Amino acid sequence: MFDRRLFEYFDWGLFVLTVLICSLGLGVLYSAVTAGDVPGMDMIFKKQIIWMGGGMIFMISSFLIHYKFIDKASLIIYVVCVALLAAVLVFGKHVAGSTRWLALGPFTVQPSELMKLSLIIVLASVFSTCVTEEGLGFHGLIKPGALLAIPFLFILKQPDLGTALLLLFIAASMTLFVNVQKKVFFSCAALAAAATPLVWMILKDYQKARIMTFLNPDRDPLGAGYHIIQSKIAIGSGMIFGKGYLQGTQNALSFLPEQHTDFILSVLAEEWGFVGCCALLMLYFFFLLWGFNIAYGCRDMFGSILAFGITIMIFWQIFINIGMVMGLMPVVGVPLPLISYGGSSVITNMAGIGLLMNVSMRRFLSG
Amino acid sequence: MSEYVKPPGREWLKKRLMGGTICVSVAFSILLARFVYLQVIKGEVYRHLSANNCIRLQSIPAPRGLIYDRNGTILVDNRPSFDLKIILKDADPVEETLLRLSQLMQVPLQELQEHIDNRGMQSKLNPLLLKRNISRDQLAVVKAHAFDLPGVIIDVEPRRNYIHEKCAAHVLGYLGEVNGEEIRKSKYPDVRSGDAIGRDGVEKEFETVLHGKRGGRQVEVDATGRLVRVLNTVDPVPGQNIFLTIDLELQQAAESLLEGVSGAVVAMDPATGDVLCMASSPAYNQNDFIGGISHKKWQALQQDPGRPMTNKALQGEYPPASTYKIVTAIAGLEEGAVNIHTSRFCSGRHKYGNRIYRCWKKWGHGDVDIIGSLEQSCDVYFYNVGQDVGVDTLAQYARGCGLGKPTGIELLKERSGLIPTAAWKRKRFGVSWQGGETLSIAIGQGFNLVTPLQMAVLIAAVGNEGTLYRPRILKSVQGSPGESPVEQIPEITGGIPAGKETLRIVREGLLRVVHGKRGTARSVKIDGVTMAGKTGTAQVFSMKKKDRDRSKDDPLDYLLRDHAWFVCYAPAENPVIAVSVIIEHGEHGATAAAPVASHVVKTWLERSGYFENQEKQ
Numbered sequence: 006m007f008d009r010r011l012f013e014y015f016d017w018g019l020f021v022l023t024v025l026i027c028s029l030g031l032g033v034l035y036s037a038v039t040a041g042d043v044p045g046m047d048m049i050f051k052k053q054i055i056w057m058g059g060g061m062i063f064m065i066s067s068f069l070i071h072y073k074f075i076d077k078a079s080l081i082i083y084v085v086c087v088a089l090l091a092a093v094l095v096f097g098k099h100v101a102g103s104t105r106w107l108a109l110g111p112f113t114v115q116p117s118e119l120m121k122l123s124l125i126i127v128l129a130s131v132f133s134t135c136v137t138e139e140g141l142g143f144h145g146l147i148k149p150g151a152l153l154a155i156p157f158l159f160i161l162k163q164p165d166l167g168t169a170l171l172l173l174f175i176a177a178s179m180t181l182f183v184n185v186q187k188k189v190f191f192s193c194a195a196l197a198a199a200a201t202p203l204v205w206m207i208l209k210d211y212q213k214a215r216i217m218t219f220l221n222p223d224r225d226p227l228g229a230g231y232h233i234i235q236s237k238i239a240i241g242s243g244m245i246f247g248k249g250y251l252q253g254t255q256n257a258l259s260f261l262p263e264q265h266t267d268f269i270l271s272v273l274a275e276e277w278g279f280v281g282c283c284a285l286l287m288l289y290f291f292f293l294l295w296g297f298n299i300a301y302g303c304r305d306m307f308g309s310i311l312a313f314g315i316t317i318m319i320f321w322q323i324f325i326n327i328g329m330v331m332g333l334m335p336v337v338g339v340p341l342p343l344i345s346y347g348g349s350s351v352i353t354n355m356a357g358i359g360l361l362m363n364v365s366m367r368r369f370l371s372g
Numbered sequence: 373m374s375e376y377v378k379p380p381g382r383e384w385l386k387k388r389l390m391g392g393t394i395c396v397s398v399a400f401s402i403l404l405a406r407f408v409y410l411q412v413i414k415g416e417v418y419r420h421l422s423a424n425n426c427i428r429l430q431s432i433p434a435p436r437g438l439i440y441d442r443n444g445t446i447l448v449d450n451r452p453s454f455d456l457k458i459i460l461k462d463a464d465p466v467e468e469t470l471l472r473l474s475q476l477m478q479v480p481l482q483e484l485q486e487h488i489d490n491r492g493m494q495s496k497l498n499p500l501l502l503k504r505n506i507s508r509d510q511l512a513v514v515k516a517h518a519f520d521l522p523g524v525i526i527d528v529e530p531r532r533n534y535i536h537e538k539c540a541a542h543v544l545g546y547l548g549e550v551n552g553e554e555i556r557k558s559k560y561p562d563v564r565s566g567d568a569i570g571r572d573g574v575e576k577e578f579e580t581v582l583h584g585k586r587g588g589r590q591v592e593v594d595a596t597g598r599l600v601r602v603l604n605t606v607d608p609v610p611g612q613n614i615f616l617t618i619d620l621e622l623q624q625a626a627e628s629l630l631e632g633v634s635g636a637v638v639a640m641d642p643a644t645g646d647v648l649c650m651a652s653s654p655a656y657n658q659n660d661f662i663g664g665i666s667h668k669k670w671q672a673l674q675q676d677p678g679r680p681m682t683n684k685a686l687q688g689e690y691p692p693a694s695t696y697k698i699v700t701a702i703a704g705l706e707e708g709a710v711n712i713h714t715s716r717f718c719s720g721r722h723k724y725g726n727r728i729y730r731c732w733k734k735w736g737h738g739d740v741d742i743i744g745s746l747e748q749s750c751d752v753y754f755y756n757v758g759q760d761v762g763v764d765t766l767a768q769y770a771r772g773c774g775l776g777k778p779t780g781i782e783l784l785k786e787r788s789g790l791i792p793t794a795a796w797k798r799k800r801f802g803v804s805w806q807g808g809e810t811l812s813i814a815i816g817q818g819f820n821l822v823t824p825l826q827m828a829v830l831i832a833a834v835g836n837e838g839t840l841y842r843p844r845i846l847k848s849v850q851g852s853p854g855e856s857p858v859e860q861i862p863e864i865t866g867g868i869p870a871g872k873e874t875l876r877i878v879r880e881g882l883l884r885v886v887h888g889k890r891g892t893a894r895s896v897k898i899d900g901v902t903m904a905g906k907t908g909t910a911q912v913f914s915m916k917k918k919d920r921d922r923s924k925d926d927p928l929d930y931l932l933r934d935h936a937w938f939v940c941y942a943p944a945e946n947p948v949i950a951v952s953v954i955i956e957h958g959e960h961g962a963t964a965a966a967p968v969a970s971h972v973v974k975t976w977l978e979r980s981g982y983f984e985n986q987e988k989q
Contacts, residue, residue: 136379136380137379137380237410238418238421238422239422240418241417241418241419242421242422243415244411244412244419245411278411283404286403286404286407290396290400294396297392301385301386313389317392331406333402333403333406
């Protein structure tokens with residue numbers, strides 16, 4: 006089933022962009038864990054290299070199978086992921102007040118991460134059959150709405166507000182991409198506005214506290230408020246050219262919370278300054294444009310919507326994470342794609358990029 | 373799909389993706405603008421702030437809730453402790469500062485260095501503890517040389533103080549530093565490493581009430597670590613104060629009565645289940661645990677044969693001996709095996725199968741009825757009752773009286789005792805129940821085990837005409853200082869499975885134990901008050917006949933001596949106190965345990981003004 010031409014059309018541009026971002030990420034992570042002067046942290050760097058290696062394998066395995074098969078299997082993949090989510094609630098490992106991890110032998114997996122990809126696949130599959138130039142009506146939204154609601158509620162229950170919102174944003178973006186009729190759009194907006202107080206009621210206390218803290222950081226000067234202040238000091242003190250690699254003082258004194266995971270950008274910003282941040286933004290921007298281009302290049306609706314969905318998933322992570330560390334958004338715990346430390350995040354994003362390549366490589370092949 | 377859907381064309385796709393690109397561009401512009409704002413426009417300001425690392429977080433510990441007795445007399449409070457700490461970042465060069473510090477304070481350098489070597493994951497900006505609770509002299513020296521000691525700070529932290537050393541140690545418990553495991557499992561919210569948490573007794577049981585919530589402040593400091601200004605403060609929330617049901621004076625009286633012996637005293641209010649005192653001897657000194665107990669002291673406590681770390685009132689399980697005859701009497705009367713007129717002849721021995729079961733009185737009690745047999749604690753009478761009722765029915769009544777299961781007091785590690793049944797024995801030992809064993813059970817020997825607290829609950833229930841209360845130790849909780857404390861409500865757990873007439877007969881028998889002509893505890897009468905009770909002498913080992921004969925002349929080895937029991941309530945008509953006493957190896961209930969109980973009763977009646985009221989009437 007492999008076509009030799011497949012390799013001729015290998016998407017080198019996307020591959021190089023991915024490798025560049027990963028290398029930058031490893032460089033920053035190295036600084037974050039070594040200068041952090043915290044014993045046992047060197048393991049983190051080694052583990053991240055292993056995760057990235059593992060991510061590559063996922064990337065390759067997800068572009069070898071023709072995406073048409075993925076289209077056909079989309080519902081099965083979705084059901085399996087939802088089952089895993091349900092299993093987490095029953096057998097899950099308890100980490101820091103919420104249950105997100107599932108132990109499978111020696112590995113712990115975070116099904117909520119896998120859920121992102123499987124939701125994109127299943128939505129792409131559903132939308133590809135009903136998309137029209139006029140946009141979707143109310144009828145067309147029932148199925149996607151249900152597909153989103155099930156994992157969304159499960160993840161909210163874990164509780165993992167960040168990932169749940171990410172799912173919502175991804176689904177909303179994909180829906181807007183395939184377009185909805187004007188009356189549908191305005192009704193949904195009105196409905197969302199009306200539902201906000203209801204959502205507020207089901208949030209856990211600490212989630213409410215985070216949102217309140219975002220709106221008014223002075224509310225929690227010892228927790229999130231302090232993190233954001235320190236993160237802002239780290240970023241701002243980088244000025245234009247930064248303090249130099251491994252020279253970040255905020256980082257070196259363990260001032261920053263979770264400097265190797267969610268707050269890793271502040272390490273980069275402190276050491277590389279505005280120039281480094283611009284470079285990272287540029288790399289990400291090119292990456293996203295590349296992804297949109299793949300969506301445009303694809304000859305069938307499923308491939309286009311899938312490529313768009315994955316690109317927009319990566320976009321939302323970037324936007325939420327950077328906005329968070331710069332004090333533009335609540336601290337919700339979304340990692341920076343390919344830069345933050347964390348196995349599940351690396352593997353999900355790499356597998357997503359594999360799917361992008363999958364679509365990209367087959368753009369000139371029929372059937 | 374029924375209707376034909378026209379798939380959109382390339383132009384449409386281009387338009388949609390263009391929209392996506394515009395959205396992404398706008399979002400990235402926002403991020404870029406923020407970078408410009410933070411790094412270019414405000415960069416100078418932030419660089420300055422980071423150069424001194426001058427925004428710091430200081431934590432303010434929450435004072436732990438105070439513990440009072442039932443009258444509001446303070447039992448446990450907090451005293452300021454001056455802790456010597458160092459901020460490594462400011463103490464440059466560290467070695468020199470430490471050396472100077474060790475000379476000034478006359479503390480070996482190595483001792484200070486150790487804390488720095490063991491700091492682990494701590495940031496250089498977090499104050500690191502060098503020495504807890506330094507003396508006033510050391511404090512003065514450090515303060516005087518503050519300028520030569522950069523980075524050295526003195527923190528004033530509240531420190532737990534048990535005002536009456538050793539008093540109610542087992543009830544109050546003690547504190548210990550929280551361990552990594554507990555922090556990981558986030559068993560207690562708002563607890564961090566270095567915090568002390570309750571390790572036993574009330575301190576542990578009501579940890580979440582007593583702990584409070586830590587506060588903190590964000591401060592700006594200058595390059596040498598001195599405070600420039602406070603940016604933000606979150607006040608700590610002090611722990612809530614609690615009032616126990618214990619009466620300090622009664623507690624101290626009970627403890628002084630147990631001085632030098634091993635045993636326990638529990639006194640309860642029969643009308644509420646309030647534990648008025650709970651003493652276990654020997655005790656330990658809770659203040660030894662503050663700031664970490666020394667290894668030597670811990671070893672000594674662990675190896676002490678008197679088991680000072682055990683609260684014998686609820687963790688000590690003993691054969692109930694003759695105090696159990698209360699249960700056997702209830703079972704016999706309720707089951708119709710005997711009634712008030714049934715009398716039996718006691719010749720000092722009772723033949724069952726081909727074995728002889730003896731009464732404690734060698735020559736026998738002659739003809740006795742149920743009341744007389746309780747008064748004189750006649751074994752033969754109860755052998756007969758036990759034989760008629762059977763082990764399983766007896767066990768049913770014992771459980772109904774609250775034995776064989778925890779009383780549910782709000783203290784940890786309570787033991788449930790043991791009430792054997794035939795099924796239990798088969799399961800436990802794989803052999804069937806022997807009829808003769810029922811006779812032993814009927815007089816509280818054999819497999820039977822009870823705790824002094826269980827017996828206190830039972831005797832209190834006999835006193836209040838049948839109501840079993842959950843013994844409670846927490847009287848009220850004070851939400852915040854100045855607020856009136858919220859009273860806890862007494863809780864009834866059941867009733868003695870006996871009718872009015874049965875209880876009347878048993879109560880009459882118990883009254884005669886103290887006031888009857890032949891009562892086993894007639895020597896402990898208190899002038900001006902009626903008291904009802906029951907003695908018990910629990911065999912530690914069942915001795916063969918020839919051993920017993922031989923030991924008549926030898927003084928028994930201490931560990932082979934019998935345990936002495938006494939349970940009672942007073943005044944007999946309308947009791948205000950019920951007491952249960954066990955003296956380990958005290959030999960005779962009447963001589964070792966009964967005087968202790970009698971003294972406790974007397975102390976309480978004096979304290980509550982009972983005798984004065986009597987005189988007025």
